[in-house]
Amino acid sequence: MMKLFIGNKAYSSWSLRGWLACKLSGLPFEEVVVPLYDEAWEKRREGDEFAPSSGKVPILWDGDDIVVWDSLAIIEYLNEKTGGDQFWPTDPAARAMARSMAAEMHSSFAALRREHSMNIRQIYEAVPPSEAVAQDIARIMQLWAQARARHGGEGDFLFGAFGAADVMFAPVVTRFITYQLPVARFAQAYMHAVIAHPWMQEWIGGAQAEEWVIDKFESPPQTV
Numbered sequence: 001m002m003k004l005f006i007g008n009k010a011y012s013s014w015s016l017r018g019w020l021a022c023k024l025s026g027l028p029f030e031e032v033v034v035p036l037y038d039e040a041w042e043k044r045r046e047g048d049e050f051a052p053s054s055g056k057v058p059i060l061w062d063g064d065d066i067v068v069w070d071s072l073a074i075i076e077y078l079n080e081k082t083g084g085d086q087f088w089p090t091d092p093a094a095r096a097m098a099r100s101m102a103a104e105m106h107s108s109f110a111a112l113r114r115e116h117s118m119n120i121r122q123i124y125e126a127v128p129p130s131e132a133v134a135q136d137i138a139r140i141m142q143l144w145a146q147a148r149a150r151h152g153g154e155g156d157f158l159f160g161a162f163g164a165a166d167v168m169f170a171p172v173v174t175r176f177i178t179y180q181l182p183v184a185r186f187a188q189a190y191m192h193a194v195i196a197h198p199w200m201q202e203w204i205g206g207a208q209a210e211e212w213v214i215d216k217f218e219s220p221p222q223t224v
Helices: 013-025 071-081 092-107 110-115 131-152 164-178 187-196 198-209
Strands: 002-006 029-033 059-062 066-069
Touching (some): 002 013, 013 071, 013 164, 013 198, 059 071, 066 071, 071 092, 071 164, 092 131, 092 164, 110 131, 187 198
Parallel strands (some): 002 029
């Protein structure tokens, strides 16, 4: 059975992506939650199971010799392992757009990540976002609108059915909700569909049950 190491469910956005990818694969996997930044963190991340990723999560082991780290790499590995029809749209144009959006999410939106870290247990009072975050939000709205208009069809998600692009943007949805960030009206339905998805509800339930609190991720946003 595969083994997936993840961080705290309340805070670890990349862990959420890796976990959702495993759920989407339909393959059985063992989930191992590793509390981030506790007293044993530095020693734990030096262990053999974390060595290939330099101590970062998520990290997926498939048996004793196959290891995959980085959420997008996990998505692609599991896509291949399941025959290539679980994660990306079948239509070539939709698939090209979905992969491009996932890659942009992987490498961009630094201001949103930096100023609004994931905290799935909180909803803070809304404050105006910084100019840099507002630009990130505008780009995300543009991407979501194009995906829904071109390839959403009658489904609730970016490309109709829940897929890899939704996996990549799921933590963004939680950030928008946690910090009550301003989004386009059309985005509300998509965000509701993501949060209401049974896998997201399972993750949120796990986050609510966690006992760990990391103070640096519990600070509400400041007025700009």
